[in-house]
Amino acid sequence: MSTTAIRVNGKATGTVTVTEVQVLPPQHWVDDNPSLRKITDDIAGAMEARPGKGWWICFGIAFAALLNLGGMVTYLFAKGIGVWGLNNSVGWAFDITNFVFWVGIGHAGTLISAILLLFRQQWRTSINRSAEAMTIFAVMCAGMFPAIHMGRPWDAFFIFPYPNHRGPLWVNFRSPLVWDVFAISTYLTISLVFWYLGMIPDLATLRDRTTNKIKKFIYGLLSLGWNGSHRTWTRYEIVSLVLAGLATPLVLSVHSIVSMDFATSLLPGWHTTIFPPYFVAGAIYSGFGMVLMLLIITRYTMNLQRYITMRHLDKMAKVTMLTGMIVSYAYLTEFFAAWYGGNIYEQYHFINRATGPYAWCFYLMVLCNVIAPQMLWLKKARSSIAFLFVFSIMVNIGMWFERFVIIVVSLHRAFLPSGWGMFYPTAIDIGVLVGSFGLFFTCFLLFIRVLPMIAMWEIKGVVGHGAHKMALSSDDEERKVVNA
Amino acid sequence: MPKSFVVATYSDAETLVSAVRAVRQQNFRVYDVYAPYPIHGMDEALGVRRSRLPWVTFVVGLMGLTFALTLQFYTTVLDWPLNVGGKPDNSTLAFLPICFELTVLLSGLATVAALFVRARLFPGKKEQIIAEGITNDTFALVVRQRDSSFDINRVWKILEESGADRVREREAEL
Amino acid sequence: MSHTGESGGVKSSCKGPKEQLVQIGEPAYWKSVDELHNGPRYTGEFPGGLPASSSRTEATRRDFLALMGFSLAAVGLAGCRAPVQNAIPFLVGSDQIIPGVSNWYATTCRGCASSCSLLVKQRDGRPIKIEGNSASAIFGSGTCATGQATVLSLYDDERLRGPLWHGKPAKWEEIDQHVLESLTSALAAKQQVVLLSGTITSPSTKEIIAEWGKRDPNFRHVVYDAVSLSAMRAANAQSFGQAAIPHYSFDKARIIVGLEADFLGTWLSPVEFARQYAANRKPEGTPSLHVQFESGMSVTGSNADVRVPLAPSQLGAVAVALLRRIQRKAGAAVVAGGDDPVDAKKLDAIADELWKHRGESLVVSGSNDVAVQVVVNTLNSTLGNIGKTIDLTHPSLQRSGDDAAMAELVEKLHRGEIHTLVMYGVNPGYDYPDAGRFLEGLDKVALSISFSDRRDETSSHAHAICPDHHFLEAWGDAEPVETNFSLAQPLIAPLFDTRAAQTSLLKWLAHEQPDYYAYLREYWQKNMFPRQKELQSFEPFWERSVQDGVVVLPSTHAAAEPKFHGDWKPAVDKILEDAKNAQASTKDDHYELHVYESVPLRDGRHANNPWLLELPDPVSKVSWGNYAAVAPALAKKLNLSDGDVVRLKTSKGDAELPVFIQPGQGPGTISAALGFGRKQVGRAGQNVGVNAYPLTSMENGSHRYSAMNVQVERTGRSEKIGSTQTHFSMEGRPIVLETTLEELHKGAEAHEEALPTLWAERLHGEHSWGMAIDMNACTGCSACVVACQAENNVPVVGKDQIERTRIMHWIRIDRYYSGPEENPVSVHQPMMCQHCQNAPCETVCPVLATTTSSEGLNQQVYNRCIGTRYCANNCPYKVRRFNWYNYTENPQFDFNMDNPLGRMVLNPDVAVRSRGVMEKCSLCVQRIQLAKDTALQGKRELADGDIQTACQQACPTQAIIFGDLKDPNSRVSQMHRNQRNYQVLEDLGTRPNIGYLKKVRNPLETT
16 A cells, blocks of 8 residues: 555645646646546446456455454354443443444535535535445444344334334334434435435446446436436436435434434533534544545545545545544533533543543544644645545544543443443454444445446536536636636 | 437537527527536526426425424323333423434435426336437437428528537437 | 151152142141231232232233243152153142242241241242241341342252262162161270261250260260351350350440451351341430451441451450450459550540440450450450340350360371261361361261262262251251240252251161151150240140241240359460560561451352352452452552462461452451352352361361461462452542431431422322432341342352453442541442432433333333343443343353253242343332232232332341332331431432431540
């Protein structure tokens, strides 16, 4: 990886110099202005070509991890939750940490495709497709954990409010866990729909390109007989806008609700009002970290440097830095509130967080989420692929540990000192965590092979020619600004 | 029953837009325009009204909200009230998250469904590609020849003048 | 009458269920305890009468299933010689047994020699729960943890199925023949026959032994207690001319001074003493002052008002120092020389108190050193306590071991002077200081017989093992304290081909009445019946005695209060000598050792009882093993940390134990618990912990439980210590609230009004169940923990799970320290589900598996629970227990629920929880339901006290009160109105239904 990174670096600086001359709008989000046909060939071609060695290696590792997950979960179901390191004091640890972690990752996608769409950010066009895919896979991973963390997973369906003969016994709509069920499933569904809707025109393109009968059939089925009629395009864009409008509050709601699992409890360290915004910021931070990582990988494995440019990475880095700083601020606020609030349990918790047996987790989290993003003030850092890649990994580590600290450190020393205990992960704990990454990357690597990982039609719209760009381009406004 | 059309293909959006304007100035109706991406300014050129699909979103959204509220109220207050942590049966505040989620879920799905119905998009539909490369890099302007009074030569002329790469007659089921 | 459980037990072959049931059920006049107190109770087949509620109908269905599941197996087991699995249905019912309805029978505990009177719950032919017999004036309704657990030993899979001859199964007849032959030859050859037994409190058994003595001049009876008070008997012989253990009255004492006597935990008669102790420590009255001098941190010490840690060698010196002061005040001849081993001011203050309360003070010592006991006697008699707090006219018969005789026996064995050795209730192969020497001697006898119920360290070396019944299968009687008798009757026909030891003795004695039951009746007819006047004929007397279980009969001899005529001078000199030598000989890298009886396992006889193995030590909270307790200072000095394994070397032997840092541990002293490290006992107890007996010694005729010049070597190894509580400080949180006596007497501080709540009060049904726990009465003895485990089918999870803090106990006793770690103040707090009215656990459960019942109970619905553990996370009291694995029927964990025999102990009224569900204290909802049904049946209102939770019932000090908070006059309501009442973590607004009464401190002012 590193060697490529260095080679990458050379190229990258090259492109950067290009960006520096292009000061005035219209700013181009695709390098050396390819023709429409070229765009199709580049993007579709990349996925039609036989996969390279790099892809096979990545896929091999990811798939092995996925198999490991299968084994671990089977063992877990056979023996019981006891195979994890949980105990009477610490009832949640890796399981819910992983859940919150993956939900967080799952936020960047819809944020990019929905919120940036509403803000008319053109740079989203190159990355939204893969970001949305990432969202869906991440939410899949997340959804797995509430199911397997149950003592009796075979009764998991109890948490759905379905008419039944148990009295009838419904669910407890006051429980944040039930809110989670609705939030996560809604989020997954809407993201899936949004993702698919966005792909229809490209699927049509593939359908019309391919000569392979089976592919043609499948793409044909999926593209719903799309034929590029403008009357459909208009409706299509309206619906995209509406969905974006719906998805935007949804993104914010999902992690807010997840945070309520903790905020609505009375545990010191959980019972905090700032959790919803704090969690959302964290989610975007980790999500962008993950997107950054994936883009850096894919643009080289699929050589799409023309479409995923340094300027994209630069924008991403800036968003990550901002959200990182919001997160840091939240950390400070927590400590301040604990001190200022004068609640002895709260105070003890935060002293314990910074000095207790799990203090190292806390400091690791501070390093990754507070200190690391500060480097991004430097353009040098933002334009160094190698740094961004390392940084993106740090973001993920940091955010995982943030959740671990919130969950385990709060639980292991709660109100009654007689109930205090320690949590030590078992091999199964770690195996399941690794396995979830396996599931995620397997899905993602398959995705980039069979579906257009960049929205061709949107790129075409952005590249466009002359004045008549895609409806949602914001360049006209920009130009007005410049003329004025 | 297949209808017959005059189809002009273009290689870029600008000429297409001007062509549309030209055709309509001559009081011909442009049947439709086909493009690899939505073209800015084409709506005005074609004079298509803004879609009413958002109303579906709004109405179904309201329905979703009502459904969520009724479901939660019925189950926790009417059907089987239980003393949960000494809280009142009707803990409305605690019901809000689910109200929101259901509203979004149902309205979102409904909107997309409505689009598919309105635009007649469904799996297995045989695509009608009016000209080669529409989904790649070709743009097309289509005028339908309705009856004998339809002056095909004039249209043809207008189109050729509008800078079309190629003009031809075609039968299709659009 | 001729057809008795006993004879039934002897008759072999599998009989029809009816007959078995008749055996279990008869005689016809046995009645239930409620009948004893409240008159007739059960009528008709269904206790609940007409279904009172929908839940009730379900309950009966469940009862029925439970019946199918358990009782059938039970009958099969009861009916046959070995546990057979084929179900034998209740074809013919019995007027004694109504399926699903429990009967209660009075009997006597044999868990230790204290011989507490019991009432045992028998359900569908199986004894499943032990409770104290409130009819007993001595012991009351309470029990100890060990007693509670004895019912499980009945179903111990390791028990022998029948007699063994040279390790092979044999017929009783054969063995009897061999024994008789050997005995006759011994008689002919005038060779010695010895019966080696533990303390026997049964007068009839003593009579049998006496008869044997009469018949054979060469017969000797040696009484050997692993943990003996033989020095005290010797001392009393010197001081009062009476080799007996006095009967103490802690309730009459205004000041109690304990010298290494753990009378609330294990010493002599803990249940009785705990009861007395609590009786006059009620802060509302004038509580007694309790001073404890001890080397280890014992339950008793943890309850003392003043606790002085010291080295065992200084114990005598303390007694002397006190004696000197008292004698000065008495103006008697004064002990000369010797300096105060502890702070003189403290001693002065204590002496003042003692003197102030002459005649109502009490000094007790657990020391097994005659000299110390003599000085203690001197103290007590100088203080005029004899006849007041100390009763020698009706002595306690609960310990009669004679160390000297035992030592002599071992030597005789070695010289091959013993022909036949019969061992009854002893295991010297494990607990004799020099076990090896005893076993060598044992091999030299012509015939050795053991009555042990299993192959253990001793019986496995014996020629014959003639397994005795478990006491729940046996007839018997006991006289724990003179004139106070307690009878024992079988609750189930013998499960295996066992035979009462007494029957064996009678047979070998060639007695004309070889059936012990018949013998017992005759004995009582001859000796006990005449001693009472009210009943003219024996039958009714016997009936009543058996039904009540307790009988008090006038003394046979004139009550002449013995006078102290001993000479204390030599004793004092010896003590001062020893103390001096101790200081001289103790090099600074040598330490003192003190071994003590473990509260759960006692002397080790219960070492295979999973409930007791899992029960944490009341003070250290360590379960599944013993440890070398060292003071924090010493640990720092040797830089030892918890779990470091050290080798303790005494002049006699050595042992490798993990270190446990124990605040309050005597300086320079290391304590280790006895009762662990059994080599041959069974699956559960095998090699749990380390045997500390080899560290003890026999010194001039008495068993020394301490040693000097002990070397401590680290082995470099480290072991995990399974502790159920790892943090001992309250971190200044309002968990256990304390007040002082004068504050209390100043009157109630204005009780601040209840915290505001966001929601309107939710109305309950006709009751609102609540509990009050008096922190002042709780001694931490942990009887409630085992009682709860027995009542609610709480699984045993084993050491590994304990290390992972996954204990399942529904009630735990939190123990917190405050003050300096070299001698902290401790407090015990029973903690179970607080049944909050605004329960945090309920709000977060996604599936409504836990809700508040109409009667204010926080109820857990196992069938609905999916195990998200959210409730446990949100419970501020951490009282919810999760089934991490399938603990039942799983050889990996449980040691009784994993085999069909052990499962017979399960309570059919309580569901056995499956893997993956949450569970917790239900306030014994099944008992509530039963009491309601009974009231309904009797067409009466539910009265306060009808319902006793298992923990409340077991508590010897009445620290727990359960009742209806709706009823303003119920005891629980009154206690909730008590000015001491508070709720744990009140400020969280969870509004628990459990109230705690503040601990009251009564410090001793030292001027």
